[in-house]
Structure formats: C-alpha cells, structure tokens
Amino acid sequence: MSRESTTQQRQIWLIFFFLGIIMLNFPFMQIFNRPETIFCLPLMVLYLLVGWPLSIVVIYIFSRSLESNDDDEAVEPPEQEDN
Amino acid sequence: MSLQLLSGISLCYFLLLFAVAFYADRRRRQGKSIVTNASIYSLSLAVYCTSWTYYGSVGRAATSGLDFLTIYLGPTLICFSWWYLLRKIILISKEHNIVSIADFISSRYGKSTYLGIIVTVFAVLGIVPYIALQLKAIAYTFNMLCGPDHNLTTSFQLQFPNLPMVIDTAFVVAIFLSLFCILFGAMRLDSTERHEGLMAAVALESVIKLFAFIAVGLFVTYGLFDGFTDLFSRFSNEYPEKTQLWIISSANNSSGRWFSMTFMSMMAIMFLPRQFHAMVIENSDHNHIRKAMWAFPAYLFLINLFVIPIAIAGVLIYRGDTSLADYYVLCLPLLAHQKGLAILVFIGGFSAAAGMVMLESVASATMILNNLIMPIILRCNLKMTDISGLLLTIKRFAIVSVIFLGYFYYRMLGESQALVNIGLISFMAATQFAPALLGGLYWERATHHGAATGLLSGFVLWFYTLLIPTFVDAGWLADTLLTQGPFGIEFLRPTALFYLNNLDIWSHSLFWTLFFNIGCFLTISILSTPSSDEAAQAMRFVRVSTWQDESQKLKRISKAPTVMEFVDLMTKFIGEKQANTAISSYLGEREIDEKGSLSEYEIPNLKRFTERTLAGSVGGAAARIIIENYLSARGSKMEDIFNIFGTVSLSRDASREQLSVLYEAANMIASGADLDTIYDNILDLLYHQFRFDLCAIRMYDEDSNLLKVRNFRGIDTEFLSHADRKLDENTCIGTAYVTNKVTLANDSDCVDNPISMEIIHREGIKSFAHAPITIEGQPIGVLSSYSRYAKGIYTEEFIELYKNLAYHIGIAWRNSQQTGQLIAASEREKELKIAESIQLGLLPDTMPSLEHTDIAGICVPAKQVGGDYFDFIYQDNELDIIIADVSGHNIGAALLMAEARTFIQSQAHQLATAPAVLNALNRFMHNDLSKAELFITMFYLQYNPQQQRISYANAGHNHPILLRHDSMEFEELDAEGLILGINLEVDFEERQTTFNAGDMLVLYTDGIIEAENNRQEMYGFDRLKSVILDNRQLGAQEIIDNTMEQARIFQGLRHFNDDVTMIIVKI
Known part of the structure; x- marks a missing residue:
C-alpha cells in the first residue's frame, strides 16, 4: 500500500475516532436526551441501539480497507516524522 | 435444585473446559493449532465481560439507567485505534519477548526493575478484589440455585456440616480454578509459548456466556413479555417515574460521569492485565486485529442487547423491587421455573467469572514471578544449575496465591459495600498505566523516573479518592473523613479534593489521578535524562518499524x-x-x-x-x-x-564518515606536500579521528631488509614507535607484510604470537591492527595502529576504511617516487645541457679563413652530447684538419673527445707530421680509452696551400673523399692505421696527394652515411657522393646544408641515430 493511502487511512481513522467520541458523549447526546418515545422506545435507547451498531459497521468497513495493508510500516509511517 | 445435580453439571462443564483446553494444547503440539485464528482471538478478548457485567449490567440498568453502557461504548471507540495502537504494542512485545504489562512498561524504560515492581504491586492490588467479586458471583449464584431461599447460606455447609467453615462454594471453585490455571497456564515456564489451551477455554466460555445471555434475553423479552415495545410501554405505564432511567439527568454531573466512565473503560480494555495478556501476549498474528476490531465490539453489542429488557422485566416482575436487580438474569428464569435456562445462565455466569479469574491469575502470576520474585532470587544468587523447576513451582504458587487472595478478600469483605464498585475501581487502576505506556510508545523523551513518579502519584491518588471513600461506605472508616476531611482539613476531603466538589466520584478521581499522573510523568521526564540503554530502548519502542x-x-x-x-x-x-x-x-x-x-x-x-x-x-x-x-x-x-565512527565529529552515519576520512586523506595526498608531511598528516587523521594511542608507518628498506619505522604519531616507546621489524611471521607486523593481509587483534589477550604478546603486554596495548601498504598489490610497508583504551574497535567497516588508508599511503609513496624520478631526470637534463654547450664550445666557432679556400664544418650530436669532433689548427702556413669519432655518443665519449682535443691543441704544434700526432695521441689516450672500453677513429690531414698538397694519416676513420675538378671523379683518401686505443704502438702511414684548385675535400663521420629511413635503408656513400656532385658549384657551407637537408629528407620522420660531422674544403 502506498504511503499516501496509508496517511489518508490514518486521517480517516482519526476523524472517525473523534467523531465517535463526540457522538457518544455529551453534549452531542443531549439531542436525544429527551422523554419522547418512538414505537414506545425512549429516544436515547433508540439512539444508542442504532448509533452503536453503526459505529461497529464503520469499524468493519475501515478494517476491510486495511485488507491489502500488510506491511508493518503502517505502524509508524516515516512521513509522520517528516511532518 | 439439588446440590449434587448442580455440582455434577458444574463439574461436567469444568471437564468440558479441560477437554477443550487439552485438545487445543495437543493440536498446538501437532502444529495444527485451532486457536491461532482471528475468530478465537476476538472471542478471547471477550474475557472483558466478567460476571460483574454479566449480572451487574442488568442491576445497574435497573437502578441507575443507561450509564452501564459506557463500559462497552468505550471499548467500541478504542477499537478504532487498534490497527495502529494495539498493533504497535503487539509488534514491540513480540520483538522483545514481553510477557506482561509490567514487563512492557519496565522494558520500555530501560528494563527498570523497580518500575516493574510498581506496576506489579498496583496491578495485583487492583485485581485481587476483582477476583473476589468473581468468586462471590459464582458462589452466590450457585447457592441461589441450590438453596431454597435466596440467601447466602452456603450450600456446602448445609450439605456437609462437618466441613470447616472455610470450605464453602467459593473455596471449591477457587481450588478448581487454581488447578485449571496451573495445568494450562503454568505447564511450562516459557511464557511466550502462548497458553493455547487456556485461550481455547476462555474463547469457549465467551461463546457460552453470550449464548446464555441471549437465550435468557430472548426468553424474558419474547417468552415472558411481548417484545421490546411491550416491555417499554408497560414499564412507562406502571413506573412512569422510573422512565427517568432512560434519560441521563443533567443533575449530578451525569454528562461528566458519562465521559469519565467511557474514558476509563477505553483505558481498561487496553491496560487491564488480563486484557493486555489476551490481546498482546496471546496474540499469534497481528493481522488478527483486523477482525477483532469489529468482531469484539459486535460481541459487546450483542451481549448488551437484552440488558435493558431484562432489567425492565425484572422491575415489572418484582414490582419495583430492585434489591435483587444484580441477579435478575438468574432470578427471572428461576421464577418462571425454567430450570434448564437457569442452569444455562449459571453456567454463563460461571464462564464469565472463571475466564476472568483464570486469565487474571495467570497474568498476575507472571508479573509476580518476573517482577517481584525474580529480582529476589537473583539477589540470592542461587548456585543450582537448573532453577527452572523452582521458577515453575513459584509461578504455580503465585497463581494459587492470587486466586486465594481473592478468596480471602471475599471471605473477609464479601458482604460489604467494598465490592460493589470494585469493577470500576479496577478500571481506574488500569487507567493509571495509560500515561506511562502510551507516552512511552510515542514519546522518546519519556524516562523511567517520569514513569515511576507518574504511576506512584496516580496510584496514591487512586487509593485516596476511590478506595478511601469505598472503605468509608463499608463502615471501616469514619464518615467524617469524607465530610470534614482527614484531621479536619477540609480541602483534603477524598471526594472533594482541593474543594473540587461538583464532580461525581469517578470524574473527580479520574481528574485528580490523571492530573498528577500525567503532570509528574511529563515534568519529571523532561527534567531527567535517560541513560543510554534506556534511550536506545525508547527508540526501539517508539520507532518499532524503523529501528535498525x-x-x-x-x-x-x-x-x-x-x-x-x-x-x-x-x-x-x-x-x-x-x-x-x-x-x-x-x-x-x-x-x-x-x-x-x-x-x-x-x-x-x-x-x-x-x-x-x-x-x-x-x-x-x-x-x-x-x-x-x-x-x-x-x-x-x-x-x-565502541562505535569508532561515533568519535568522528562529522556525522553519525558510518559510510559517510568513511568517505569523509578517505576524502581528507586523498586531499592530503593531492596537496603536493612532501612524503613525510603527507604521512604525518594521514597518521594525524587516524590518531585524532579514531583516538588511537599510536599510529605508525613502517616501510620496507632494501638495504637492511627490514621494515623500518618511517613516521609515527602518538606514544613514543622504544618497542612500538622505533623498533624495526624483520620480514618474517614472528611479529604481527612482519606477518601483515609477508602475508599481505591485515593482521588485527581486537583483544590483545587473544594474541598467540609470543613476541607480539610480550611487546603488547609491556606497552599495555588493548587492541591493534596492521595493514600492508601496497603498490599494485605488492607490499611495500605496513600501517599500524594501537589502542590502549579499548578492545574491539576494529569492526569490519573500520578495517575496510583502514585498508583504504593503507592503500592511500601506498599511492602517496608511489607519487613521491615518481616525482623524485622526474626531478632527477630534469637535473640530468640540465647537466647534459651544460655538457652540450661546453662541447659545442670545444668545436671551432669560426672557420679558418684562407685565401682561395672555402671551408665549412658542422657537427650535429645525436643526443645532447656526442663523440664526434672536428678541428682546425693553422700553423706555419699549414692547416691541420682533424675529424674524429669517439665510439658511443654519451657523456663519456664527450669527455674523451675533450681530452683528445686538448692533447691535439697542445701537441700538434710540436709534432710535424700527421702520423706523429696520431701516434702521440694514441699513446697518450691508450690507457684512458682501454679503461673506458672506448676507442677513437680519427683522420688527421695537413693541407699546405702553397704547395697545394695534402698529407694525411688515418686511425681507422671513414675515408674522406676528394672530388677532382678535372675528372669530376671521387678519390678516397686512405692510409694504413689502427683505431686509437687498441694497441699502444701503432704505425700510422702518411700519404700525400695534390689538392688542386677546383678540387673539393669532404671529410665526414659515419653518422651521415649510416642515417636510416623507416625502411631500414641507409643513406649510404653513393647518395652522399651524388649530393656533393650535384652541389659542387655551391659554396662549402651550402653544400653541407644541402647534404644535411637531403639526409634529413631521406630519413623522413626519423632522427640521426649517430652524431653527424662533416667538413668541406673547397679551393
């Protein structure tokens, strides 16, 4: 895998990582922190029941994109030091 | 349910685990492992779900709402990072044969012993209560299934009243677990040989606990109730006030707590000793991470899917009573008389607890053995030849100790509140490892002082802000400690440290522990300097893939x-x-x-x-x-x-340094300085750049047949810097010369040559090397270097450089030799020039002016000096014409010619006839000519203008020719006479002939007739005669010039290879 795509992968990973942390924490979750229910299910429970598997799906897709990446350099790509 | 049945089922389950573990171990030995795949790896990570989560999640959901989910959301989030973070940790661990988290941290910080001790002590402290919690869960649920009433009377005591109090369900479980761990966790000592049997059992347990939990979830949700919506709608109808559980209240810093718990669980999944063990130590291929990073969160999601429904069902069925909420999972099937399901749930819970206890105890035992016991054993310095058996026993003992420490903790504090939050307290303890471990992974500057102070302060704060309040809750410490602070110091209240009282207990503790932990870690790391070992280790960790x-x-x-x-x-x-x-x-x-x-x-x-x-x-x-x-x-x-190149200031890169040193050496050679200066400079370069104590150049001296010291730099001792060496293999220098190979000793103790050994030891040399100095492969000398301070400096790279330097010295020597030759040649040239001008001065510079006589002469030496000679002596109205050729045309010939001239000039006046002159000359020169092995041919002619006669004598010279005007024919002038210098006594004949007006006399040496062209043809007598004949009308000088020109044309590109002399006399 080229160095560029490895870097891009890391950046995508970072974005999703922080997005995950933001979306599964306050104040973002405050959006769903309400007494309303949908199909009798509380909004927050529903959000977590959907949001959580969704994040797993994202990881799954991400891990699939790693399929071709079998070189150890991805651990510490040299461009990290260069920048 | 009878004790026997349940015990039997439990035992069967235990046997199943044994069988699976045994099978996995056997397969591994056959090389057909069933464990080394991504699925089993992912399942083994699910050891994260202990009985605390298995039973406790429902309890937490029923009592405090959604925040139990943070324990699983955190790991899901951190899974994003696994491909980078976890893979890096795994790669490093494989590289360094790391066996536990304590080992990892201690290895990163220069294999620091005390850092290992700190981590081990705190890890074990954090774990023992957690193990107690698991034992409690197993014992409690076991008793719950057996006992008619759901209290904690131990079934074993009921059945066997004679048993001592200490032997209860938990005790029996502990024994079985210890046995299992010893069998599959401490069979051998080599911990890096992964415990495949153990991991197979853990993976199986993960499957069973998931299966059991989903089974009970489905039964409760769809068996007892009518699905999710039914549960939620009933719940909100019957307990509208409890719907607040599904909302995270803004009061009491709930959002902060949510974040803190998510963060703690993120750290816990990475750094709890058992998780570290399962994820890192037991990992067989880092590519398994790719699957685990989604499969493990998916597992967590599935196992939590029915937590809320079960909690709601429990609340509904128990009519709002949540005192048994922690065991709803088991109680609900029991209430519904689903014994089979209840047993399955019990087995699931047992799996959750047993898996945790097994891995945790093995991981802890490894840490205890390696980080606590080993330093002591090493200090004792046991003399046994094989202590591996002892170590194995200690490890087994450590496993049993950890499990039974947990058991005793449970016995002592089982009923107290001190166990309730122990899961999260353990998480917080694991979080304390994060700064040292993560910092160590990405920050080279992190030092073991920083890590140790960070860890210590983190754990002190952890103890103070979490454990003390727990002890207060349990009633062991006075409430006033929390409300008024220790000794009434209010700002030291454990739950409101420094007046930070608006945070929940987790956020408060997380903030203060990490504040001090990270603060100390960073500050002390920056202030302290790592040792070279530690710095090297840091590089290996931080740059795991680029480190060479x-x-x-x-x-x-x-x-x-x-x-x-x-x-x-x-x-x-x-x-x-x-x-x-x-x-x-x-x-x-x-x-x-x-x-x-x-x-x-x-x-x-x-x-x-x-x-x-x-x-x-x-x-x-x-x-x-x-x-x-x-x-x-x-x-x-x-x-x-001893990075000898490290002493070179230019760069760290060896090849560049080699180049720079050679470049400097080449510059010195090219500088054009004299050889000694060049040699001194090269030795200086070696001496300074590589800190040798002595560098010397010995050159072979032909006269003495020795290798003589020519230059040296450094210590001045008789035996090293002055002594010459013979050309034999008795000394290392001699060997280097004779064999034409580098002779070196990186450790002078290993020299086996007695003479060398004596010298080296006398001079205190630790290592030395001799490289032959060669020209075109032939040795001409030896370059030596000696070090008194270091052994082992002669690496292969350095020897290459050293050989190159010796080669350069050879080049310098050859250059200087060639320069010397050039100078000598030019000196000779100069001398010859002088000789040439002197010799030319000896020839007559003007032609004698006689009336009606036209005389011209020329002498062209083939080289600078020659042996040809002509002269005129005018006396008593007679002109003596002499032409001579000394054999050879070198400086010796020129000298003899000069001698002959001097004699003739001085004696000719006294000697009347030509034979007399030749005779006297022969006698005079005979000795000198014989000694020089040379001879002279000479034609001596006396011309009397008045009488128009010539008389002449010949000493073996070419016959001059006389062109008669009247007949236009040539007449050769010949007279008997031997070459000068052969015999002492020679009779020279005198002949006479007329020399009339119009006649022309040509005297010459053989240079002109023997002039050769490219076809090896000679100019010859005939050509000479025809040229003279053709030009007879011209003046004498012109005839000579034309003759010379014709001869040169004949020769083409070639030069005269003999001196050419010619005299023409016309009257």
Missing part, C-alpha cells in the same frame, strides 16, 4: 562466553530441553566461522538472543539482571559503546 540494530553491531563482549556457556545459562532458567531447542533455532540462522564458533560480532547478538529468550520466561528486567550478573561474574562485560 546498526549500532548494536559495534558492541562486543570482552572475555566473551562461548555458545555452550550461554546454553548452560539458559538451561538454568528455562530447563535443558527448551534451552537446546532455542539455541539450535538460533544457530540455524547464523553463520559460523572457521573455528566452528560464532564470530566475535555474533556473540553480542547471541547475548541479546539469550536475554530475549530468558525474558520470555522471567521478564525483561530479570533477564537483563541475569545476563549482567553472569557476565560480570565471569569478568566479561559489554564494552563501552
């Missing part, structure tokens, strides 16, 4: 142990069989030198291999101590870092 072991090659061991000694050392700690296997796998990949042993530079690699192998059994820190003790005990040690 280059500098390592430059190390050596003095008095290095042999391969067998290393094997013996390994045998002592890991047993003979394993040691032999390890060494044969190592040697299989290595080159072995001609003596059948490892080369000097391979020994340090073997040392590292031994250390790594030992690290696999006893941990990095202990392995380092073992190796160091061993080496120091036998008087050998790793020498200082």
Whole structure:
C-alpha cells in the first residue's frame, strides 16, 4: 500500500475516532436526551441501539480497507516524522 | 435444585473446559493449532465481560439507567485505534519477548526493575478484589440455585456440616480454578509459548456466556413479555417515574460521569492485565486485529442487547423491587421455573467469572514471578544449575496465591459495600498505566523516573479518592473523613479534593489521578535524562518499524562466553530441553566461522538472543539482571559503546564518515606536500579521528631488509614507535607484510604470537591492527595502529576504511617516487645541457679563413652530447684538419673527445707530421680509452696551400673523399692505421696527394652515411657522393646544408641515430 493511502487511512481513522467520541458523549447526546418515545422506545435507547451498531459497521468497513495493508510500516509511517 | 445435580453439571462443564483446553494444547503440539485464528482471538478478548457485567449490567440498568453502557461504548471507540495502537504494542512485545504489562512498561524504560515492581504491586492490588467479586458471583449464584431461599447460606455447609467453615462454594471453585490455571497456564515456564489451551477455554466460555445471555434475553423479552415495545410501554405505564432511567439527568454531573466512565473503560480494555495478556501476549498474528476490531465490539453489542429488557422485566416482575436487580438474569428464569435456562445462565455466569479469574491469575502470576520474585532470587544468587523447576513451582504458587487472595478478600469483605464498585475501581487502576505506556510508545523523551513518579502519584491518588471513600461506605472508616476531611482539613476531603466538589466520584478521581499522573510523568521526564540503554530502548519502542540494530553491531563482549556457556545459562532458567531447542533455532540462522564458533560480532547478538529468550520466561528486567550478573561474574562485560565512527565529529552515519576520512586523506595526498608531511598528516587523521594511542608507518628498506619505522604519531616507546621489524611471521607486523593481509587483534589477550604478546603486554596495548601498504598489490610497508583504551574497535567497516588508508599511503609513496624520478631526470637534463654547450664550445666557432679556400664544418650530436669532433689548427702556413669519432655518443665519449682535443691543441704544434700526432695521441689516450672500453677513429690531414698538397694519416676513420675538378671523379683518401686505443704502438702511414684548385675535400663521420629511413635503408656513400656532385658549384657551407637537408629528407620522420660531422674544403 502506498504511503499516501496509508496517511489518508490514518486521517480517516482519526476523524472517525473523534467523531465517535463526540457522538457518544455529551453534549452531542443531549439531542436525544429527551422523554419522547418512538414505537414506545425512549429516544436515547433508540439512539444508542442504532448509533452503536453503526459505529461497529464503520469499524468493519475501515478494517476491510486495511485488507491489502500488510506491511508493518503502517505502524509508524516515516512521513509522520517528516511532518 | 439439588446440590449434587448442580455440582455434577458444574463439574461436567469444568471437564468440558479441560477437554477443550487439552485438545487445543495437543493440536498446538501437532502444529495444527485451532486457536491461532482471528475468530478465537476476538472471542478471547471477550474475557472483558466478567460476571460483574454479566449480572451487574442488568442491576445497574435497573437502578441507575443507561450509564452501564459506557463500559462497552468505550471499548467500541478504542477499537478504532487498534490497527495502529494495539498493533504497535503487539509488534514491540513480540520483538522483545514481553510477557506482561509490567514487563512492557519496565522494558520500555530501560528494563527498570523497580518500575516493574510498581506496576506489579498496583496491578495485583487492583485485581485481587476483582477476583473476589468473581468468586462471590459464582458462589452466590450457585447457592441461589441450590438453596431454597435466596440467601447466602452456603450450600456446602448445609450439605456437609462437618466441613470447616472455610470450605464453602467459593473455596471449591477457587481450588478448581487454581488447578485449571496451573495445568494450562503454568505447564511450562516459557511464557511466550502462548497458553493455547487456556485461550481455547476462555474463547469457549465467551461463546457460552453470550449464548446464555441471549437465550435468557430472548426468553424474558419474547417468552415472558411481548417484545421490546411491550416491555417499554408497560414499564412507562406502571413506573412512569422510573422512565427517568432512560434519560441521563443533567443533575449530578451525569454528562461528566458519562465521559469519565467511557474514558476509563477505553483505558481498561487496553491496560487491564488480563486484557493486555489476551490481546498482546496471546496474540499469534497481528493481522488478527483486523477482525477483532469489529468482531469484539459486535460481541459487546450483542451481549448488551437484552440488558435493558431484562432489567425492565425484572422491575415489572418484582414490582419495583430492585434489591435483587444484580441477579435478575438468574432470578427471572428461576421464577418462571425454567430450570434448564437457569442452569444455562449459571453456567454463563460461571464462564464469565472463571475466564476472568483464570486469565487474571495467570497474568498476575507472571508479573509476580518476573517482577517481584525474580529480582529476589537473583539477589540470592542461587548456585543450582537448573532453577527452572523452582521458577515453575513459584509461578504455580503465585497463581494459587492470587486466586486465594481473592478468596480471602471475599471471605473477609464479601458482604460489604467494598465490592460493589470494585469493577470500576479496577478500571481506574488500569487507567493509571495509560500515561506511562502510551507516552512511552510515542514519546522518546519519556524516562523511567517520569514513569515511576507518574504511576506512584496516580496510584496514591487512586487509593485516596476511590478506595478511601469505598472503605468509608463499608463502615471501616469514619464518615467524617469524607465530610470534614482527614484531621479536619477540609480541602483534603477524598471526594472533594482541593474543594473540587461538583464532580461525581469517578470524574473527580479520574481528574485528580490523571492530573498528577500525567503532570509528574511529563515534568519529571523532561527534567531527567535517560541513560543510554534506556534511550536506545525508547527508540526501539517508539520507532518499532524503523529501528535498525546498526549500532548494536559495534558492541562486543570482552572475555566473551562461548555458545555452550550461554546454553548452560539458559538451561538454568528455562530447563535443558527448551534451552537446546532455542539455541539450535538460533544457530540455524547464523553463520559460523572457521573455528566452528560464532564470530566475535555474533556473540553480542547471541547475548541479546539469550536475554530475549530468558525474558520470555522471567521478564525483561530479570533477564537483563541475569545476563549482567553472569557476565560480570565471569569478568566479561559489554564494552563501552565502541562505535569508532561515533568519535568522528562529522556525522553519525558510518559510510559517510568513511568517505569523509578517505576524502581528507586523498586531499592530503593531492596537496603536493612532501612524503613525510603527507604521512604525518594521514597518521594525524587516524590518531585524532579514531583516538588511537599510536599510529605508525613502517616501510620496507632494501638495504637492511627490514621494515623500518618511517613516521609515527602518538606514544613514543622504544618497542612500538622505533623498533624495526624483520620480514618474517614472528611479529604481527612482519606477518601483515609477508602475508599481505591485515593482521588485527581486537583483544590483545587473544594474541598467540609470543613476541607480539610480550611487546603488547609491556606497552599495555588493548587492541591493534596492521595493514600492508601496497603498490599494485605488492607490499611495500605496513600501517599500524594501537589502542590502549579499548578492545574491539576494529569492526569490519573500520578495517575496510583502514585498508583504504593503507592503500592511500601506498599511492602517496608511489607519487613521491615518481616525482623524485622526474626531478632527477630534469637535473640530468640540465647537466647534459651544460655538457652540450661546453662541447659545442670545444668545436671551432669560426672557420679558418684562407685565401682561395672555402671551408665549412658542422657537427650535429645525436643526443645532447656526442663523440664526434672536428678541428682546425693553422700553423706555419699549414692547416691541420682533424675529424674524429669517439665510439658511443654519451657523456663519456664527450669527455674523451675533450681530452683528445686538448692533447691535439697542445701537441700538434710540436709534432710535424700527421702520423706523429696520431701516434702521440694514441699513446697518450691508450690507457684512458682501454679503461673506458672506448676507442677513437680519427683522420688527421695537413693541407699546405702553397704547395697545394695534402698529407694525411688515418686511425681507422671513414675515408674522406676528394672530388677532382678535372675528372669530376671521387678519390678516397686512405692510409694504413689502427683505431686509437687498441694497441699502444701503432704505425700510422702518411700519404700525400695534390689538392688542386677546383678540387673539393669532404671529410665526414659515419653518422651521415649510416642515417636510416623507416625502411631500414641507409643513406649510404653513393647518395652522399651524388649530393656533393650535384652541389659542387655551391659554396662549402651550402653544400653541407644541402647534404644535411637531403639526409634529413631521406630519413623522413626519423632522427640521426649517430652524431653527424662533416667538413668541406673547397679551393
């Protein structure tokens, strides 16, 4: 895998990582922190029941994109030091 | 349910686990592992879900709402990072044979022993209550299933009243678990040989607990109730006030707590000792992460899917009573008389607890053995040859101790509140490892002082802000400690430290522990300097993929142990069989030198291999101590870092340094300085750049047949810097010259040459090298260097450079030789020029002016000086014409010619006739000519203008020709006479002839007729005659010029190869 795509992968990973942390924490979750229910299910429970598997799906897709990446350099790509 | 039935089922389940573990172990031995795949790896990570989550999640959901989910959301989030973070940790661990989290941290910080101790102590402290919690869960649920009433009367005591109090359900479980762990966790000592049996059992347990939980979830949700919506709608109808559970209240810092718990669980999944063990140590292929990073969160999601429904069902069924909420999972099937399901749930819970206890105890035992016991054992310095058995026993004992510590903790505090939050308290303890571990992974500057202070302060704060309040809750400490602070110091209240009272207990603790932990870690790291070992280790961790072991090659061991000694050392700690296997796998990949042993530079690699192998059994820190003790005990040690190129100031890169040194040497040679200056400069370069004590150049001296010291730089001692060496193999220098190969000794103790040994020891030389100085492959001298301070400085790279320098010295020598020759040649040239001008001065500069006579003469030497000569002597109205040719045309001929001239000039006046002159000259010169082995041909002619007669004598010279005007014919002038210098007494005939007006006399030497062209044809007598005939009308000088021109044209590109002399007399 080229160095560029490895870097891009890391950046995508970072974005999703922080997005995950933001979306599964306050104040973002405050959006769903309400007494309303949908199909009798509380909004927050529903959000977590959907949001959580969704994040797993994202990881799954991400891990699939790693399929071709079998070189150890991805651990510490040299461009990290260069920048 | 009867005790016997449940015990039987439990026992069967135990046997199943044994069977699976045994099968996995056997398959591994056959090389067909069933465990080394991504699915089993992912399942084994699910050891994260302990009975605390298995039973406790429902309880937490029923009592405090959604925040139980943070324990699973955190790991889901951190899974994003696994491909980078976890893979890096795994790669490093494999590289360094790391066996536990304590080992990892201690290895990262220079294999620090006390850091290992700190981590181990705190890890075990954090774990023991957690194990107690698991034992409690098993015992409680076991009793719950057996006992008619759901209290904690132990079933075993009911059945066997005679048993001592201590033997209860938990005790029996603890015994079984210990047995299992010993069998599959401490079968052998080599911890890096992963515990596949154990992991297979853990993976099976993960499947069963998931299956059981989903089964009970489906039963409750769809069996007892009518699905999710039914549960939620009933719940909101019956307990509208409890719907607040599904909302995270803004009061009491709930959002902060949410974040803190998510963060803690993110750290816990990485750094809880059992998680670290399952994820890192038991990992067989880092590519398994790719699957685990989604499969593991998916597992967590599935196991939590029915937590809320079960909690709601419990609340509904128990009519709002949540006192048993922690055991709703088991109670609901029991209430519904689903015994089978209840047993399945019990087995699931048992699995959750047992898996955790097994892995945690094995991980802790490894840490205890390697980080606590090993340093003590090493200090005791046991003399046994094989202590591997002892170590194995200790490890087994450690496993049992950890489990039973948990058991006793449970016995003492089982009913108290101190166990309730122990899961999260453990999480917080694991979080304390994060700064040291993550910082160490990405920040090279992190030092072990920083890590140790960070960890210590983190744990002190952890104890103070979490454990103290728990103890207060349990009633062991006075409430006032929390409300008024210790000794009434309000700002030290454990839950409101420094007046920080608006946070929940987790956020408060997380903030303060990490504040001090990270603060100390960063500050002390920046303030302290790591040792070189630690810095190197830091580089290896931070740059795991880019780190090259280059500098390592430059190390050596003095008095290095042999391969067998290393094997013996390994045998002592890991047993003979394993040691032999390890060494044969190592040697299989290595080159072995001609003596059948490892080369000097391979020994340090073997040392590292031994250390790594030992690290696999006893941990990095202990392995380092073992190796160091061993080496120091036998008087050998790793020498200082002898990166000889490191002393070169220009760059760290060896090849660049080689180039720069050679460049400087080449510059010196090109400088055009004299040889001694060049040699001194090159020696200076060697001496300063590489800090030798002496550098010397010896050159072969033909006269004495010795290698004589020509230049040296450094210590001035008789035996090294002045003594010449013979050309034999008795000395190392002689050997280098004779064999034309580099002779070196990296350790002067190993020199076996008696003469050299004596000299070296007298002068205190530790290492030296001699390289032959060669020209076109032939030795002409030897370049030597000596070091008194260091052994092992002559690496292969350096020897290459050294040979090159010796070669440069050879070039300098040849250059200087060639320059000398050029100078000598030009000196000779100058002298010849002088001789030439002198000789030309000896020839007549003007032609004699006689009336009616036209005379011209020429002498062209073939080289600067020649042996031809002509002269005119005018006396008593007679003109003597002399033409002579001394054999050869070198400076000797020129000298003899000068001698002859001097004689003739001085004697001709006194001697009347030509034969008399020749005779006198012959006698005079005979001796000199004989000595010089030379001779002279000479034609002596006397011309009397008045009488128009010539008389002449010949000493073997070419016959002059006389062109008669009247007949136009040539007449050769010949007279008997031998060449001068052959005989002392010679009779020279005198002849006479007329020389009339119009006649022309031509005297010449053989240079003109023997002039050759490219076809090896000679100019010849005939051509000469025809030229003279053709030009007879011209003046004498013109005839000579034309003759010379014709001769030159004839020769073409060639030069006269003999002196050419010609005289023409016309009247």
